[in-house]
Amino acid sequence: MQQVRDLLQERVAQLREPLGPLLQHLLLGGKQLRPALVLLIGDLFAAPAAPFQHLAAAVEMLHTATLLHDDVVDQSRLRRGRETLHTVWPTGAAVLAGDCLLGQATLLVAELQHPRVFWSFGQLLCTMCAGEIHQTLVTRGKHTSREEYMGSIEAKTASCFAALAGMAGLLAEADERQVAALRLFGRELGLAYQIVDDVLDFVGDESRLGKPAGSDLRQGLITLPLLCYLEMVPGDGPVRDLLAGQADEEKVQALLETVRTSGALPAALSEAQAHAERAQQALVPLPNNRALRTLRSLAAYVVDRDR
Amino acid sequence: MQQVRDLLQERVAQLREPLGPLLQHLLLGGKQLRPALVLLIGDLFAAPAAPFQHLAAAVEMLHTATLLHDDVVDQSRLRRGRETLHTVWPTGAAVLAGDCLLGQATLLVAELQHPRVFWSFGQLLCTMCAGEIHQTLVTRGKHTSREEYMGSIEAKTASCFAALAGMAGLLAEADERQVAALRLFGRELGLAYQIVDDVLDFVGDESRLGKPAGSDLRQGLITLPLLCYLEMVPGDGPVRDLLAGQADEEKVQALLETVRTSGALPAALSEAQAHAERAQQALVPLPNNRALRTLRSLAAYVVDRDR
Numbered sequence: 312m313q314q315v316r317d318l319l320q321e322r323v324a325q326l327r328e329p330l331g332p333l334l335q336h337l338l339l340g341g342k343q344l345r346p347a348l349v350l351l352i353g354d355l356f357a358a359p360a361a362p363f364q365h366l367a368a369a370v371e372m373l374h375t376a377t378l379l380h381d382d383v384v385d386q387s388r389l390r391r392g393r394e395t396l397h398t399v400w401p402t403g404a405a406v407l408a409g410d411c412l413l414g415q416a417t418l419l420v421a422e423l424q425h426p427r428v429f430w431s432f433g434q435l436l437c438t439m440c441a442g443e444i445h446q447t448l449v450t451r452g453k454h455t456s457r458e459e460y461m462g463s464i465e466a467k468t469a470s471c472f473a474a475l476a477g478m479a480g481l482l483a484e485a486d487e488r489q490v491a492a493l494r495l496f497g498r499e500l501g502l503a504y505q506i507v508d509d510v511l512d513f514v515g516d517e518s519r520l521g522k523p524a525g526s527d528l529r530q531g532l533i534t535l536p537l538l539c540y541l542e543m544v545p546g547d548g549p550v551r552d553l554l555a556g557q558a559d560e561e562k563v564q565a566l567l568e569t570v571r572t573s574g575a576l577p578a579a580l581s582e583a584q585a586h587a588e589r590a591q592q593a594l595v596p597l598p599n600n601r602a603l604r605t606l607r608s609l610a611a612y613v614v615d616r617d618r
Numbered sequence: 619m620q621q622v623r624d625l626l627q628e629r630v631a632q633l634r635e636p637l638g639p640l641l642q643h644l645l646l647g648g649k650q651l652r653p654a655l656v657l658l659i660g661d662l663f664a665a666p667a668a669p670f671q672h673l674a675a676a677v678e679m680l681h682t683a684t685l686l687h688d689d690v691v692d693q694s695r696l697r698r699g700r701e702t703l704h705t706v707w708p709t710g711a712a713v714l715a716g717d718c719l720l721g722q723a724t725l726l727v728a729e730l731q732h733p734r735v736f737w738s739f740g741q742l743l744c745t746m747c748a749g750e751i752h753q754t755l756v757t758r759g760k761h762t763s764r765e766e767y768m769g770s771i772e773a774k775t776a777s778c779f780a781a782l783a784g785m786a787g788l789l790a791e792a793d794e795r796q797v798a799a800l801r802l803f804g805r806e807l808g809l810a811y812q813i814v815d816d817v818l819d820f821v822g823d824e825s826r827l828g829k830p831a832g833s834d835l836r837q838g839l840i841t842l843p844l845l846c847y848l849e850m851v852p853g854d855g856p857v858r859d860l861l862a863g864q865a866d867e868e869k870v871q872a873l874l875e876t877v878r879t880s881g882a883l884p885a886a887l888s889e890a891q892a893h894a895e896r897a898q899q900a901l902v903p904l905p906n907n908r909a910l911r912t913l914r915s916l917a918a919y920v921v922d923r924d925r
Contacts, residue, residue, distance in 0.1 A: 383713055426733065
């Protein structure tokens with residue numbers, strides 16, 4: 312991971328002021344789960360480390376680029392404990408900074424000279440955008456079903472984890488069956504990860520999350536904890552207000568508290584747990600070594616984390 | 619070109635409503651100079667057409683993606699005769715639509731399975747972003763010199779034309795000397811093209827340009843026609859007001875009229891002409907056939923065009 316961080320720093324340092332220093336904080340401030348996944352898959356096949364460090368850096372850049380653009384889309388004010396770029400700069404500068412990271416990520420992937428990996432990267436970009444667009448233009452402010460929720464997190468998170476696990480497998484010259492196992496692992500890990508993210512939006516506090524709790528609710532986004540709550544408690548008055556854009560901050564806080572104490576969060580977490588276990592099962596066809604055990608722990612960590 | 623348009627339509631049609639129809643208009647509404655350049659280079663080497671149609675479509679998608687993001691950055695209201703996407707949709711949707719096209723462009727390039735071409739594509743993304751960021755955060759609202767102006771249009775336009783001519787050369791398996799000649803042709807063509815664009819911003823009318831004249835001035839962007847004017851007429855009162863953000867619409871219109879009648883536009887156009895001629899000279903080491911003659915005319919067209 313240190314070499315990935317060095318690579319990220321080196322690439323971002325090439326960008327002119329004021330972009331370089333700002334992006335450095337953003338790039339190195341996250342949980343870095345995606346690059347860790349890529350590096351572990353390299354270890355799993357005892358492959359030379361350098362290409363995986365490249366891919367890991369690319370993946371973290373791509374992720375950060377999408378965060379920058381999502382913050383513009385969602386008009387979020389805080390990210391990783393700091394003001395978002397578009398609140399301190401003109402919106403356009405945050406858009407361009409995201410594009411710049413996207414360009415750097417594309418270049419890092421191109422440097423791998425691996426046509427199938429590059430193609431997967433292109434696919435990944437398209438899938439992620441389609442997921443975000445669907446959420447922004449279609450899902451938001453609508454009372455979604457469980458199926459729609461799962462479809463939405465599939466598109467925006469699970470497909471991304473599946474793609475990057477698959478890309479790492481291709482880079483390791485794993486066979487097709489192993490690449491498929493890695494994609495499935497990534498997918499289930501991504502589903503578990505996103506469900507936990509959505510639970511943390513109900514329980515987390517700002518100092519740990521780096522952003523205020525209840526962000527999804529304020530944006531009219533119905534996630535699994537709320538769906539679990541609605542299944543347990545019929546009648547959806549507060550939710551209707553929320554979707555109609557008539558929920559003030561007091562109502563949002565009251566709804567957060569209601570869901571927190573309703574038993575809906577453990578219900579959502581047990582869904583996440585089920586996906587994490589499916590992720591662990593997906594690992595069976597892969598080499599049984601120390602890296603595999605760490606991938607197994609990664610699936611457990613994704614559910615246990617508190618930020 | 620018809621096959622490129624079909625390919626663009628086909629790819630965009632895969633995008634869900636409401637994105638597909640909107641992007642179709644944008645993608646097919648421009649001058650399509652970039653895809654024409656790519657196709658002509660394929661013809662120049664009598665290479666099979668399909669890969670060049672792919673690259674041409676990718677290049678037009680990338681160009682349209684940058685227009686979408688630039689319109690957000692510049693807060694422009696009109697593009698290609700229609701309201702810009704971010705004025706009819708939330709800003710975020712225009713950002714995501716641009717990302718989506720960027721993803722589709724990357725995928726089209728990836729499908730070429732040509733490592734050097736996709737590396738060039740990654741480089742191109744980085745260079746274009748760096749140019750746009752520099753213009754947005756550094757150049758805007760500053761009294762630039764001729765050198766700074768040339769550096770700026772080099773980064774934002776010429777490097778892009780150079781890269782795509784080079785990519786087309788690589789795809790045609792041209793030798794290194796020929797690729798270098800194509801890059802030089804692209805660069806000089808790009809410089810001529812951008813200077814003429816900047817002249818048209820003074821003379822063009824909205825119905826032909828698809829956007830109001832004087833857009834650059836209103837954004838505090840000093841381009842070559844104004845620099846030529848300032849060299850001819852010492853004293854820069856109106857420009858100082860403009861850069862200080864104190865120019866109302868009346869002052870902008872007066873300045874447009876002053877520059878138009880000052881002889882500055884022919885001076886700027888003769889610069890463009892010089893670059894177009896250098897572009898034509900760059901073609902000397904390339905196969906002398908019908909495609910070469912069309913490339914030569916393309917360089918002439920870039921200066922003669924009125925939109």
